[in-house]
Amino acid sequence: xxxxxxxxxxxxxxxxxxxxxxxxxxxxxxxxxxxxxxxxxxxxxxxxxxxxxxxxxxxxxxxxxxxxxxxxxxxxxxxxxxxxxxxxxxxxxxxxxxxxxxxxxxxxxxxxxxxxxxxxxxxxxxxxxxxxxxxxxxxxxxxxxxxxxxxxxxxxxxxxxxxxxxxxxxxxxxxxxxxxxxxxxxxxxxxxxxxxxxxxxxxxxxxxxxxxxxxxxxxxxxxxxxxxxxxxxxxxxxxxxxxxxxxxxxxxxxxxxxxxxxxxxxxxxxxxxxxxxxxxxxxxxxxxxxxxxxxxxxxxxxxxxxxxxxxxxxxxxxxxxxxxxxxxxxxxxxxxxxxxxxxxxxxxxxxxxxxxxxxxxxxxxxxxxxxxxxxxxxxxx
Numbered sequence: 001x002x003x004x005x006x007x008x009x010x011x012x013x014x015x016x017x018x019x020x021x022x023x024x025x026x027x028x029x030x031x032x033x034x035x036x037x038x039x040x041x042x043x044x045x046x047x048x049x050x051x052x053x054x055x056x057x058x059x060x061x062x063x064x065x066x067x068x069x070x071x072x073x074x075x076x077x078x079x080x081x082x083x084x085x086x087x088x089x090x091x092x093x094x095x096x097x098x099x100x101x102x103x104x105x106x107x108x109x110x111x112x113x114x115x116x117x118x119x120x121x122x123x124x125x126x127x128x129x130x131x132x133x134x135x136x137x138x139x140x141x142x143x144x145x146x147x148x149x150x151x152x153x154x155x156x157x158x159x160x161x162x163x164x165x166x167x168x169x170x171x172x173x174x175x176x177x178x179x180x181x182x183x184x185x186x187x188x189x190x191x192x193x194x195x196x197x198x199x200x201x202x203x204x205x206x207x208x209x210x211x212x213x214x215x216x217x218x219x220x221x222x223x224x225x226x227x228x229x230x231x232x233x234x235x236x237x238x239x240x241x242x243x244x245x246x247x248x249x250x251x252x253x254x255x256x257x258x259x260x261x262x263x264x265x266x267x268x269x270x271x272x273x274x275x276x277x278x279x280x281x282x283x284x285x286x287x288x289x290x291x292x293x294x295x296x297x298x299x300x301x302x303x304x305x306x307x308x309x310x311x312x313x314x315x316x317x318x319x320x321x322x323x324x325x326x327x328x329x330x331x332x333x334x335x336x337x338x339x340x341x342x343x344x345x346x347x348x349x350x351x352x353x354x355x356x357x358x359x360x361x362x363x364x365x366x367x368x369x370x371x372x373x374x375x376x377x378x379x380x381x
Contacts, residue, residue, distance in 0.1 A: 005035050012039055019043070050114075053087040065091050067126075069098040070114065085117045096126035096152075101133060118146040128154035128189075135161050137201045144202070145182050154189040156223055158198030182209030187217040188234075191224040200229060207233045220244060222270070228252040235259035242267040250278030257285040264290055269297035269337075273307055276314045284321055292330045294322065300338040301377055306353045308360050315360040323363035332364050333371045340376035350374055 004012070016036075019025050020043045030040040045064035049071070052058045068088060088094065099114075118124075124147055134140045137160055144153065185206065192199035206212070217240040220227050227248035231241070238260050243249055246268045249256075257263075263286060268279065283294070300306040309315045322329060334357050336350075354372045364370035 005033070009039075012036070016040060016043060020046075050084055050088070053084045062087070062091055063093065066093045067096040067098065068094060069100065071100040082113070085113065085120075089117075089120055094121070094123050096128070097121065097124050098128035098154075099130065099132050100128075101131040115143055115146075118143065119148070121147060122149060125149050126152035126154075128156075129158055130154070130156045131159070133159040133161065134198060137198065137205070140198055140202060141182070141205055147183070150183050151185060152187040152189075153183070153185050155199050155202055156189075156191040156221070157193060158202065160198040160201065182206070183211055184209075184214045185211040186214055187219070188215055189219040189221065190230050191221050192226040192229055194225045200226065203230060203233045213237060216240065218242070220248070222248075224248060228256070231256045236261050238263060240265040240267070243269065245270040246275050246278060246282070250275075250282065254278075254281045254285055257282055258287050260286070261288050262290065263288040265293040265295070266291070267295035267297070269299075271296055271298045272303060273309055273314070276309060276318055280317045280321065283318060286326070290328050291326055292328050293333070294329070294331075295333045295335065297335045297337055297375075300336050300353075304339065304342065306336055306338070306356070308353075308356055312360060312362075319361045319363045322361075323367065323369070329369060331371055332361070332369050333373060334361070335373045335375050337375045337377050 007015075016026070016029070016039050019029075023044065026040045026044050030037045030044065042064055045061045047067040047069060048058070048061075048065045049069055053062075053068075068091070097118075127144065127147055127150055129143075134143070140158065140160065144150065182205070188206070188211070190199060190203060192203065206215075212234065215234055215237050218230070218234055218238050219242045220230050222244040224230060224244075227243065227245075231243075231249060235256070236259060239262060241260060241263060243266075247270065249268075266283070266286070268282070271279070279296075298306070298308065322332060336353055336357070353374075357372050358365040358370060361370050
């Protein structure tokens with residue numbers, strides 16, 4: 001009888017690549033099967049804290065590091081970072097760097113030694129800035145621009161000392177019109193706060209750099225408190241738009257979607273029984289002739305019974321417009337996210353939910369466009 005280990009190595013690598021972000025599962029695989037340990041180690045050791053680089057015991061594993069993260073716990077960054085930087089520059093597979101600051105936005109934090117050396121990291125294509133504090137907007141721009149090959153940027157809750165007063169773009173409009181230097185991002189993950197924070201200032205700046213012509217994927221996580229500002233900053237170049245919470249855009253004007261004229265994929269999450277009318281407003285505004293994929297993530301953690309909707313009356317407009325008005329649409333993926341701790345989430349429960357979804361979107365189900373999947377969520381107690 002075939003077993004997992006009887007699969008060719010390239011298939012095992014592909015399977016574990018799909019689990020690369022699931023550390024818990026990778027650890028279990030490594031602990032329970034020695035034959036899988038070498039494959040799992042690549043992912044388990046891929047992410048390392050900056051202070052590990054000074055540990056001689058970690059030297060044999062440096063070739064596995066692809067993601068270097070720095071936080072307030074990474075000691076010695078401001079004092080003697082030179083040795084750490086020298087080691088980091090020699091990491092052969094380094095692709096991503098993450099900076100995560102303290103939860104207190106009034107505490108200034110950013111490793112200045114690293115900032116001065118960022119331009120040396122030519123292999124880094126991904127940068128994440130989370131809750132970091134910077135002296136000025138210009139310094140923040142310089143930091144992002146220093147990575148010459150940067151293509152993926154994540155910015156969450158950035159703070160600029162003295163705050164960003166008024167409309168940043170209005171105060172720098174003439175300079176933006178003349179200077180279009182800056183990064184050429186293809187992927188942006190942005191979560192601004194309610195007020196005009198450093199994240200909003202970066203978004204305003206990026207929309208007037210080469211990024212406005214290169215950006216293809218816009219990812220807006222649940223942490224965003226001003227999603228409307230993010231979607232209004234970009235438009236025609238976007239091929240994939242991912243919004244973690246539908247209500248974050250449906251609560252505002254949805255006319256922004258008209259400008260996404262080259263949109264291929266839309267992914268929205270945190271759907272509930274009350275989401276179908278707001279979702280209809282969004283999909284009805286899609287003007288891209290090549291729109292081909294819609295991913296809907298239904299929150300069955302909040303709705304443990306996965307009722308989906310009160311009746312077909314709620315879902316029929318969405319079902320109709322997707323089926324009749326979007327000829328290029330190839331797939332509607334309905335993902336049911338459920339609490340893995342709950343008993344009864346067996347094959348029988350999934351079959352019942354799958355049939356319920358198909359009955360609510362019967363037009364899409366009949367022509368084979370609808371695809372129902374299940375995704376277990378590990379909820380912390």
